[in-house]
Amino acid sequence: MAEKSGKAFDFKLFRRLISYTNPYRFTFYFVALSAILLSAFAVLRPLLLQKTIDESFIPKDEKLIVFYISLILGVLLLEVIFQFLFIYFANWLGQEVIRDVRVKLFDHMLGFKKQYYDQSAVGRLVTRAVSDIETIASIFSQGLFMIISDLLKMVVILCFMLYYSWQLTLIVLAVLPFIVFATRVFQKKMKTAFEEVRTQVSNLNSFVQERITGMKIVQLFTREEIEYASFKEINEKHKKGWIKTVWYNSIFFPIAEMSSSITIGLIVWYGGLRAAQGDVITLGVVIAFIELSQMLFRPLRQIADKFNTLQMGMVAANRVFAVLDTHSKINDSGKIELQNIQGNIDFEDVLFSYIEGEEVLKGISFSVNAGETVAIVGATGAGKSTIINLLNRFYEINGGIISIDKKRIDTIDLKSLRSHIAVVLQDVFLFADTIFNNITLNDPTITEDQVVKAAREIGIHDFICSLPGGYHYNVKERGVMLSSGQRQLISFLRAYVSNPGILVLDEATSSVDSHSEQLIQDATDKITEGRTSIVIAHRLATIKNADKIIVMDSGKIVEQGNHNELLEVENGYYKNLYDVQFAEVRDV
Structure with a gap:
């Protein structure tokens, strides 16, 4: 410095x-x-x-x-x-x-x-x-x-x-x-x-x-x-x-x-x-x-x-x-270049803290098999989004091992690692540019025909065409010209055209209207098909069909299983969450 x-x-x-x-x-x-x-x-x-x-x-x-x-x-x-x-x-x-x-x-x-x-x-x-x-x-x-x-x-x-x-x-x-x-x-x-x-x-x-x-x-x-x-x-x-x-x-x-x-x-x-x-x-x-x-x-x-x-x-x-002179970079010494990944993910006794001495993840371990859709649920601050940040190596872990297809992620070239993982966040960031450029992020290898084809496949082509200028509509700074649901749909298309081996959906339907939610749900079904997917959600109704559900509390995994298995756990954490949400819906 x-x-x-x-x-x-x-x-x-x-x-x-x-x-x-x-x-x-x-x-x-x-x-x-x-x-x-x-x-x-x-x-x-x-x-x-x-x-x-x-x-x-x-x-x-x-x-x-x-x-x-x-x-x-x-x-x-x-x-x-x-x-x-x-x-x-x-x-x-x-x-x-x-x-x-x-x-x-x-x-x-x-x-x-x-x-x-x-x-x-x-x-x-x-x-x-x-x-x-x-x-x-x-x-x-x-x-x-x-x-x-x-x-x-x-x-x-x-x-x-x-x-x-x-x-x-x-x-x-x-x-x-x-x-x-x-x-x-x-x-x-x-x-x-x-x-x-x-x-x-x-x-x-x-x-x-x-x-x-x-x-x-x-x-x-x-x-x-x-x-x-x-x-x-x-x-x-x-x-x-x-x-x-x-x-x-x-x-x-x-x-x-x-x-x-x-x-x-x-x-x-x-x-x-x-x-x-x-x-x-x-x-x-x-x-x-x-x-x-x-x-x-x-x-x-x-x-x-x-x-x-x-x-x-x-x-x-x-x-x-x-x-x-500030040295604040992730160590990018990995030499492995990922090609066509299968999508197997393993977390082994992973420890992490944003602030020294205050652990956010306390030795968690779980596996995701290739092609599976795994949901992660839990209260705010339980460590759900932290898992996604660590998978992309936005932060360095304090202990344990994270691997993809049995390769430790710290041995994989950073650019190669992130190019195979697509993330759809709750708070979608769009640049002051056209919809097309926000989807491709100015990647010259992605053509407009590919984008249109992908939009048709996940069912949002008509929505884009309804905008003035269609794919060349300028969404202005941070996408203010679009609703939150529309921005979310653009982010789904952005993830889909990159053809990732691993897809992450982080609270992707938490703040959208019912119409957009249906479009997003249809898009989700399409883009998760045949690829490893990790879904973080508050609405448990959206992850009932997940192959596996991981329940977190205070930085630890407290339950694992599919929807039906977790509902059978007497006084289980997931069952209590589901009963509360179901009661709220019923009251409405």
Whole structure:
């Protein structure tokens, strides 16, 4: 995990970021060369101005005036050309780097354990992948190369100033330490302020994302005023974070301007007296020193400003690398590639806990034969859905063995394992895309004809055709354009076209209307036919025909058998559940 640095500048972090420019070395070197040339061009202008005043204005040599003005125009033209190339390619390099970082970050996040997402705020991860990475680009476009150019410019300026007049140079240097000290203090304060700003931005993004996603709950429980008050509080902290940066800027820049003005006054006072006395310090030298001193102080002030940009980029990079350095992946060392699986499943004394010390599964063992339909029932929190998560290796077990066709699942290639298991969840997630793309999940090997054929087979083709655009109907974000029952039917078709060896139905009919439930029941009968199926259900009426029913309570298997066998168990857990549900239906 990348550590939060208390230093004003973290060179280790900087070197790591610069390593991403290796594929673009030519562009990197060209931008650096442009920065050097720009510093040289900038210094040439005041020197040519000094020559123009002392050698052509005072002697009144018109030809020499035209010559020097032509030189100044030529230098300006070259400066404009290289300024354009510098800005364009510095920004181009920044965009190339953040594209590579963002792709690497997203690819890394795709492999995280489900547990990582259980514990991480979505808004913060979105901030890392979007705005933080955009901030990194400014390191190249406005920070790094600008600072290099300004530093080179300052060095060259000081050399020329010492060459022309060490006395005037001393006047300038007498003020310089004060500005350097103020700049250093400013940089440290801004480092802390920007870290706070990025934290508040993440909090704000997370809060807004969660409330917009859960707006239905907010409105159902009339939480508008409470959430509004909470938002105002978070927004106020966000504002205070930015105000702190404004406060430091408000102090630093007037101090820098005042120091610059004092320097000019001293140059005019001392240089003007010496020029009036006919000394080696001429009028042209005084004017050149005024411009050179401003060119010396301006980069120093700009360096502070650019350093702010660099600091923000470094803070953002630190946050992004913290995610990249997070090791939260399922161990995918399995070498076995599953082909045509039979579908035999074995759980042997499996132990698991989401939180250390709090076991959810307490040594469960059961077997599912190929082609069987096995139902798992039990109260909420009994561990039913956990079994499905472990079968797909979303989490690592604490002990025991899970195997498919007598092969331990940890010895099977993870992608191969999950490609043979299809899961239909109670809470169906649909992307803001067409029905066709939500069914195929953009798998190019699945054609529209195959999808239509599969929809006809499970009896939902007519429902899809009734929608505007049919299979190309856009369901919008999270499938809001469809009812819960319709989304469930789409998820059944999604599972069916993948032709899985093992099918899992997790509470698939718990929140749908009677019409959709009948369609789903028909679809269930079709897609479970001839393949191993695990059905998790609250409604016991839907699993009466299962080959085996596993009854769970508090992380343990308390009963196993078919529907009729379990009903014969006196005071049995399943019998009590069934009697309660049957009584409820009868009362209705």
